Amino acid sequence: AAKEQGRNRFHYFTPSMQEYARYRMALIKDLRNAINRKEFELYYQPIVDMEQQRVCKAEALIRWVHPQRGLVSPGEFIPVAEETGLINEIGNWVFEKAAQQSARWRTQFGVEIQISINKSPIQFRDEGNTFSDWLALLRHLELASNAICVEITEGLLLDASMGVTDKLLSYRDAGIQVSLDDFGTGYSSLAYLKKFDIDYLKIDQSFTRNLESDSDGVALCEAIIVMAHKLGIKVIAEGVETQFQHDILANAGCDFAQGYLYSKPVSLPEFERLYVYPVDH
Ligand code: C2E
Ligand code: MG
Numbered sequence: 001a002a003k004e005q006g007r008n009r010f011h012y013f014t015p016s017m018q019e020y021a022r023y024r025m026a027l028i029k030d031l032r033n034a035i036n037r038k039e040f041e042l043y044y045q046p047i048v049d050m051e052q053q054r055v056c057k058a059e060a061l062i063r064w065v066h067p068q069r070g071l072v073s074p075g076e077f078i079p080v081a082e083e084t085g086l087i088n089e090i091g092n093w094v095f096e097k098a099a100q101q102s103a104r105w106r107t108q109f110g111v112e113i114q115i116s117i118n119k120s121p122i123q124f125r126d127e128g129n130t131f132s133d134w135l136a137l138l139r140h141l142e143l144a145s146n147a148i149c150v151e152i153t154e155g156l157l158l159d160a161s162m163g164v165t166d167k168l169l170s171y172r173d174a175g176i177q178v179s180l181d182d183f184g185t186g187y188s189s190l191a192y193l194k195k196f197d198i199d200y201l202k203i204d205q206s207f208t209r210n211l212e213s214d215s216d217g218v219a220l221c222e223a224i225i226v227m228a229h230k231l232g233i234k235v236i237a238e239g240v241e242t243q244f245q246h247d248i249l250a251n252a253g254c255d256f257a258q259g260y261l262y263s264k265p266v267s268l269p270e271f272e273r274l275y276v277y278p279v280d281h
């Protein structure tokens with residue numbers, strides 16, 4: 001039977017799969033060198049405080065400028081980085097960059113903008129001493145622990161094997177805030193948010209998009225916001241693209257919003273030019 005299976009597998013291994021496998025191998029090889037070759041860059045997307053109407057946070061989003069391929073999207077290389085474990089090194093690079101940036105904005109411009117970084121479940125799995133290293137860097141930079149917020153995904157909360165409860169508790173003890181990204185796309189419930197002491201919930205952009213087309217979409221967002229608030233969790237709407245969506249979310253009491261309506265993710269110099277002003281005394 002094994003032989004038969006093997007033959008079947010061979011049978012299904014088409015030239016396009018061969019091409020894909022070759023492409024993947026090349027990608028992995030290039031990914032290994034990308035940090036040393038300084039091919040990564042962080043882009044920043046402003047997060048707007050809906051009541052105060054100002055930028056108070058930013059999400060750091062990684063960009064890979066490949067010397068031959070040009071811009072490779074994170075949707076393409078993050079999964080590969082996760083499968084190969086390279087995400088650990090990349091994730092640490094992201095944290096260090098973001099922390100250094102936050103420190104620079106504070107010391108040079110007197111501006112406090114919380115930076116959110118995305119942390120993959122794999123990074124929790126392979127944590128090791130990473131968390132204490134991160135805390136040490138924050139102390140070294142004299143940053144408040146809430147200068148960096150960590151975005152996690154619902155899948156992480158559902159995987160009991162990684163000791164997530166304890167790990168997230170140590171975040172809380174250290175004062176590092178946690179956001180639940182892409183809320184509504186997975187299987188977690190609001191009860192999880194309470195259990196894990198999450199600070200922010202990010203409504204996924206698929207919900208934001210539905211605000212336009214059907215009234216159930218509006219009811220859903222309103223309900224999520226009301227329930228989150230009852231649990232002491234603030235809400236960030238993702239993927240806000242129109243004034244109409246903004247108005248509905250603002251009326252529903254949504255705390256923060258992020259999306260192309262305000263700004264796309266922009267390069268560091270662009271973000272500083274637009275959002276990090278020197279403080280006038
Ligand atoms: P995410 O964390 O949910 O980030 C939001 C994504 O939505 C970003 O895509 C952003 O550019 C995009 N976006 C923001 N506003 C709008 C909008 O109004 N409309 C639309 N259509 N899209 C909008 P991006 O930068 O391509 O990142 C994709 C995903 O890759 C992220 O989703 C995140 O899961 C992952 N990612 C990005 N950077 C990192 C990183 O440093 N580490 C890890 N582990 N994952 C990352
Ligand atoms: Mg995110």
Ligand code: MG
Pocket residue numbers: 181182202204238
């Ligand atoms: Mg998201």
Ligand code: MG
Pocket residue numbers: 182204205238
């Ligand atoms: Mg998303």
